[in-house]
Every structure is written in C-alpha cells, then in structure tokens.
Amino acid sequence: MRRTARVMTALAVVALALGPALAEAKPGGNTSSGSRGSRTQVAPPTTQTAPGGAQQMQRTQQAPATAPATSAARPGVPAAAQGSFLSRNPMMAGLMGGLLGAGLFGLLSGSGLFGGMAGFASILGLLLQVALIGGLVFLVMRLIRGARRPAVAAGPAGYARDMNGGNDGRPPMGGAMGGMGMGAMAGGAAAAVATKPIQVVPADFETFGQTLVDVNAAWSRQDLEALRRLSTPEMTNYFAQDLSDLRARGWTNTTSDVRLEAGDLSEAWEENGQHYATVAMRFSLIDVTRAADGSVVEGHPTNRSTSTELWTFVRFAGEAWRLSAIQQTG
Numbered sequence: 001m002r003r004t005a006r007v008m009t010a011l012a013v014v015a016l017a018l019g020p021a022l023a024e025a026k027p028g029g030n031t032s033s034g035s036r037g038s039r040t041q042v043a044p045p046t047t048q049t050a051p052g053g054a055q056q057m058q059r060t061q062q063a064p065a066t067a068p069a070t071s072a073a074r075p076g077v078p079a080a081a082q083g084s085f086l087s088r089n090p091m092m093a094g095l096m097g098g099l100l101g102a103g104l105f106g107l108l109s110g111s112g113l114f115g116g117m118a119g120f121a122s123i124l125g126l127l128l129q130v131a132l133i134g135g136l137v138f139l140v141m142r143l144i145r146g147a148r149r150p151a152v153a154a155g156p157a158g159y160a161r162d163m164n165g166g167n168d169g170r171p172p173m174g175g176a177m178g179g180m181g182m183g184a185m186a187g188g189a190a191a192a193v194a195t196k197p198i199q200v201v202p203a204d205f206e207t208f209g210q211t212l213v214d215v216n217a218a219w220s221r222q223d224l225e226a227l228r229r230l231s232t233p234e235m236t237n238y239f240a241q242d243l244s245d246l247r248a249r250g251w252t253n254t255t256s257d258v259r260l261e262a263g264d265l266s267e268a269w270e271e272n273g274q275h276y277a278t279v280a281m282r283f284s285l286i287d288v289t290r291a292a293d294g295s296v297v298e299g300h301p302t303n304r305s306t307s308t309e310l311w312t313f314v315r316f317a318g319e320a321w322r323l324s325a326i327q328q329t330g
Contacts, residue, residue, distance in 0.1 A: 036276060036278065044267055049263055059238060196270050215323060219255065232324045275314065288301050310325075
C-alpha cells in the first residue's frame with residue numbers, strides 16, 4: 001500500500017511538472033510571438049475588443065530598436081536571449097533538474113534525499129526517474145523563462161472605441177469582421193524608425209478575418225506550406241516549432257469552426273516601405289488536443305472556447321497581407 005501511494009504521488013508530481021505544457025496548443029501556442037517592425041517592443045494601443053492591452057513579445061527575432069546598452073546587457077544581443085545563468089546554460093539546468101528528480105524519487109521511496117539513485121536498478125524506478133527529471137527540467141525552464149517576462153502596461157488611454165462607430169469618430173465596418181473599426185492610427189511610443197499612419201480599407205479587414213480561419217485550418221492539417229504562404233518566415237518557424245513540440249509529446253491539436261465574434265483596429269502604419277496593421281480579434285472555436293491513442297488531453301471535441309488576441313499583419317505595397325505576430329491579451 002505504501003509503495004502504491006508513493007507511485008501515485010510520483011505520478012501526480014509528474015503531472016504537475018508537465019502542467020505548464022498544456023494550454024499551448026492552438027496556433028501561437030498561447031504565447032506572444034513575432035515581430036511588429038520598430039514597434040515590436042511597444043505595446044499596441046488598447047481597443048474595445050482588447051481593453052486589457054497586449055502582452056509583450058515572448059518570442060521574437062526583432063531586437064529592441066532604441067534600448068541602450070548597459071552594464072547588465074551585452075551589446076548586440078537581444079535582451080530576451082540573455083536571461084539568467086540557468087537559461088543561458090541549459091546543461092546546468094538539466095543537471096540541476098536531474099539532481100532534483102533523483103532527490104525527489106529518493107524521498108518518495110523512503111531512502112533519503114539522494115537515496116533514489118538506487119532506484120535505477122528497477123525498471124519502474126528508472127521510468128519514474130526519467131519522467132521526474134524531464135518534467136522538473138521542463139518546469140524549471142518554464143519558471144525561469146516566465147520570471148524574465150517584464151510586465152507590460154496597457155496602451156495609452158483614449159483608444160477604446162465601441163463597435164458602432166467608436167469614440168474617435170471613425171466609421172464601423174460590417175461584414176465578416178463583425179464590426180471591426182475602419183481607419184488607421186499611429187499609436188504607441190515613438191520609435192527610431194520613421195513611421196506614418198496608413199488607411200486600412202474594408203477589403204483589408206476581410207482579409208484579416210479570412211486569414212484567422214485559414215491559419216487555424218492549415219495548423220490543424222499541419223500544413224507548413226500553407227502556413228508559409230499565410231505568414232512571415234519568422235511566424236512559420238514558430239508554427240513549425242510548436243507542431244514539432246506537440247509531436248514529441250505524442251499529441252495532435254486541431255481547431256475547427258473558427259468564428260470571429262468581434263474585432264477592431266489597434267494601429268496601422270508604414271515604415272521602410274512596409275505596411276503594418278495590428279487588429280484585436282475575439283473569436284470562438286473548437287480547440288482539442290488528443291494523445292496518440294485518441295484520448296483528449298486538453299479542450300473538448302464539441303464545446304467551444306473563446307480567445308482574444310492581437311494579430312499583426314505586414315505587406316509591401318501592392319502585395320498580400322501576411323501574419324507577422326500574435327499577441328495574447330491581459
């Protein structure tokens with residue numbers, strides 16, 4: 001009985017350690033990823049659809065344009081790439097995770113903090129040890145990465161608008177975008193790169209809404225070629241990485257019946273010959289993650305879930321819009 005209790009406790013610890021791996025399946029992985037040109041490190045203006053603002057980018061290839069080098073930062077290295085000692089030395093992080101796993105197993109088996117090393121003689125002990133080490137390493141790395149994420153203040157006041165015209169006097173947009181506001185606004189803090197506001201027309205908003213549907217469909221098919229046509233190379237790489245991570249766990253995520261419930265424009269501008277548009281979109285969908293045996297790991301095969309995200313699109317004049325960033329809200 002005591003051995004069974006210890007095994008169940010160990011499995012519970014493994015589940016807890018792997019907990020952060022969940023809720024990351026749909027396109028974008030429930031993280032903020034991508035680039036918004038010179039405004040990548042600037043929070044986009046809040047909107048009625050996303051009044052809580054957007055999280056700062058957690059994955060981006062865009063280095064801060066105006067951040068000066070200090071004694072705590074290495075010039076030429078993005079701040080997100082510096083991090084703590086463990087995040088810059090994954091082998092040390094893995095070693096610490098292994099020691100923690102061995103100590104935990106030893107405690108559970110009643111042989112002391114580091115007595116768990118003897119458990120390697122047992123197949124069950126080996127399996128539990130490997131699971132604990134892997135889970136704890138993943139948890140430690142997640143906690144380290146989360147601790148580096150700075151808080152992001154909400155965008156400047158006065159950008160919220162209602163869906164029937166808004167307080168900024170701009171007309172609404174009907175159709176598939178569910179009343180997404182028209183027009184453009186520069187917004188955000190000043191950047192080193194010269195920018196100017198641009199006008200976004202109804203056809204653009206229709207494209208944004210259709211891209212939301214198309215990206216989810218391509219993601220569910222694991223169709224990287226389609227994702228490459230719909231998004232920038234940077235975003236395509238993130239999609240590929242997230243799909244690979246799911247396959248490594250033996251999971252498959254599918255999203256279906258995507259419906260745009262509401263949306264409005266946060267800002268639209270031009271810089272270096274490229275057009276950018278950031279839009280807030282609230283949408284509902286069926287989002288389910290399954291294990292290799294078909295069992296549901298997360299989500300529900302019939303119940304809908306709702307998400308609010310800010311998607312940024314980019315194009316050269318005369319070309320098609322492509323997704324360049326997804327930011328979570330709140």
